[in-house]
Structure formats: C-alpha cells, structure tokens
Amino acid sequence: MAASPLPRWAPTPSPSRPLRLTSSTIVTSWCSWSSCQLSPIFFPRRSSEPSTPSPANGVAGDWREESRVSEVFLTWEDLSVTATNGRKGHVVILDGLSGYARPGEVLALMGPSGCGKTTLLDALAGRLGPSMKGRGDIMINGRREKLAFGTSAYVTQESVLMATLTVAEAVRYSAQLQLPDSMSPSEKRSRADDAIKQMGLAVVADTRIGGRVSKGISGGQRKRVSICIELLASPSLLFLDEPTSGLDSAASYHVMSRIARIAQRGGMTVVAAVHQPSTEVFELFHGLCLMANGKTVYFGPAAKAIEVRLRN
Numbered sequence: 526m527a528a529s530p531l532p533r534w535a536p537t538p539s540p541s542r543p544l545r546l547t548s549s550t551i552v553t554s555w556c557s558w559s560s561c562q563l564s565p566i567f568f569p570r571r572s573s574e575p576s577t578p579s580p581a582n583g584v585a586g587d588w589r590e591e592s593r594v595s596e597v598f599l600t601w602e603d604l605s606v607t608a609t610n611g612r613k614g615h616v617v618i619l620d621g622l623s624g625y626a627r628p629g630e631v632l633a634l635m636g637p638s639g640c641g642k643t644t645l646l647d648a649l650a651g652r653l654g655p656s657m658k659g660r661g662d663i664m665i666n667g668r669r670e671k672l673a674f675g676t677s678a679y680v681t682q683e684s685v686l687m688a689t690l691t692v693a694e695a696v697r698y699s700a701q702l703q704l705p706d707s708m709s710p711s712e713k714r715s716r717a718d719d720a721i722k723q724m725g726l727a728v729v730a731d732t733r734i735g736g737r738v739s740k741g742i743s744g745g746q747r748k749r750v751s752i753c754i755e756l757l758a759s760p761s762l763l764f765l766d767e768p769t770s771g772l773d774s775a776a777s778y779h780v781m782s783r784i785a786r787i788a789q790r791g792g793m794t795v796v797a798a799v800h801q802p803s804t805e806v807f808e809l810f811h812g813l814c815l816m817a818n819g820k821t822v823y824f825g826p827a828a829k830a831i832e833v834r835l836r837n
C-alpha cells in the first residue's frame with residue numbers, strides 16, 4: 526500500500542460513517558476563555574484525562590478507532606511544519622504552535638501574508654502536500670484519533686462552482702452526490718433547501734451562479750454557496766480559508782455572521798483564516814490566533830486581544 530503523504534498525526538478523512546457521539550469519545554472539560562491565563566500564549570488545561578498518546582510521552586502514535594463525534598474540541602501542541610524546498614533544503618513554515626478550537630465558536634487565524642495561516646489550516650485538516658512534513662500533536666477531543674468522513678469540511682479560497690447552474694441546482698446536486706445512500710432523494714433535497722435558507726440564499730435560489738462571461742450572483746453570495754455546499758453534511762468541524770477575501774465589509778459581515786450563528790446553534794467548531802476583518806466582523810470571533818513568521822504571537826479570546834493591545 527502506498528504511504529500516505531499526510532502526517533501520521535493529522536485527522537485524516539475515512540470512509541463514510543454516521544455522525545454520532547460514541548462511548549469512546551472523551552469530551553474534555555476546558556477552562557473557560559476568561560479563566561485562562563492571558564498573553565502571550567495560553568493553553569487549555571485538561572481535567573483528569575487519561576494519558577494522551579504523543580511522541581513526547583513515548584506512547585505509540587498509531588491511530589485509535591475512528592471517532593464519530595458530534596462535537597469537536599480540536600487541539601494542537603508544539604506543531605511544526607517544514608517544507609522541502611529544492612536547493613535550500615528544509616524551510617520551517619510553522620514553528621512550535623499550540624492552540625485549540627472549541628465547539629460553537631469561531632477561531633480566527635490572523636497575521637500578515639505569508640505568516641502561515643493556510644499552512645496551519647492545512648495541517649489541522651490533514652491536507653499538507655507531499656513536500657510538507659509535520660511534527661507535533663493534533664488531537665480530537667483530547668485524543669489522537671481519525672475523524673470519520675463527513676466530520677470536517679474545508680472551504681478553500683477559490684470557489685469551484687458551475688456558472689450555468691442556479692444556486693438551488695448547485696446545492697441540490699451536491700446534496701444528491703454527497704449525502705449517504707441511506708437518505709432518500711426527498712430528504713436530500715430538503716437538507717439542501719434548509720442549507721440554502723440557513724445561508725440566507727433563498728432569495729437567489731433560482732438565479733444562475735454565473736461567471737466571468739455571464740453575470741450571476743454576487744461575490745458574497747458565491748462565497749456563501751461554497752460554504753453552503755460544505756455545510757450539507759453537517760460537519761462538526763469547519764475550516765475556512767479566507768472566507769471574506771474580495772468582499773466588501775457588509776458582505777464579509779453577512780458571510781461571517783451566518784457562519785458564527787450556525788456554529789453557535791449546532792455546536793460546530795470553526796477555524797477560519799481571515800485577512801483584515803472590519804471591527805464588526807472581528808467582534809464575531811470568539812478566539813484569535815495571531816501569527817507572525819510561522820509562530821503564534823497571541824492566542825486567546827479575540828476581545829481580550831484588543832485590551833492587550835491598548836495596554837501595551
């Protein structure tokens with residue numbers, strides 16, 4: 526069998542399974558944002574949890590049984606990524622990052638262009654390319670486990686949508702293809718229609734998506750269609766790479782507020798790389814991971830980051 530290009534510790538997708546909480550799932554109790562030590566970096570303390578397998582403590586690093594979880598506490602500890610870069614040898618892209626993302630909350634990854642936001646998202650989502658090598662621990666609910674297929678979704682910067690389809694057609698076709706055979710076509714259609722409503726796309730459901738040649742829905746609506754398609758399988762963990770890039774502040778707010786609301790209602794964990802958000806968008810974030818040169822320079826509540834900045 527060919528070796529997987531993905532790092533051993535990455536949450537790798539696996540064959541389709543229902544999303545249910547199993548007895549093997551440990552739901553760890555974390556300190557609340559407010560009680561955590563602040564700046565420069567803090568890390569959640571776990572309750573009396575069984576020892577977590579990690580290279581550091583010498584426990585075998587093999588994946589345990591797949592977890593089928595309805596809520597995901599995602600943590601990463603001492604996470605580093607290096608890229609093999611021709612003559613230059615190895616380039617360190619991420620250097621010893623630690624952090625976490627919690628159910629019902631949006632964690633924003635911010636920092637200057639090239640600081641490593643997309644690489645961190647890719648590492649957490651198990652999507653590092655073959656030229657990248659990761660080291661460190663990534664844990665799902667306190668354990669190094671595989672995520673069952675459908676538990677996580679990733680929305681990339683570029684949306685790949687067919688210009689000739691209407692919004693409803695695109696989402697319904699995706700539902701027919703993505704959702705399990707155990708669902709009837711009418712259940713799949715109704716799931717698609719619910720997702721369209723949740724993302725505020727009902728008014729443009731019958732409008733063509735459009736493209737460069739034929740004008741269709743707006744850029745913000747297009748972003749929401751891409752996210753809507755990823756939400757069809759009700760993922761517990763959503764990765765978003767620049768969900769607001771190219772949008773004006775009103776459209777950005779519309780996209781992010783929908784995501785924050787869906788996360789809060791459904792206990793979904795969201796990790797989003799975001800560029801220069803407006804104040805209104807920033808206020809939607811629960812957590813902030815501020816990065817520079819592949820390192821974390823602040824990890825904590827987004828609201829506290831402003832206080833820290835004002836104090837210093």
Ligand SMILES: Nc1ncnc2c1ncn2[C@@H]1O[C@H](COP(=O)(O)OP(=O)(O)OP(=O)(O)O)[C@@H](O)[C@H]1O
Pocket residue numbers: 608609610616618636637638639640641642643644645656657798
């Ligand atoms: N395969 C690779 N080989 C070598 N260097 C790479 C590779 N992929 C990314 N990099 C470098 O790693 C750094 C981080 O890239 P990354 O895309 O994660 O940054 P980013 O913060 O998401 O940037 P942006 O905000 O511009 O999208 C950059 O300097 C980039 O050039």
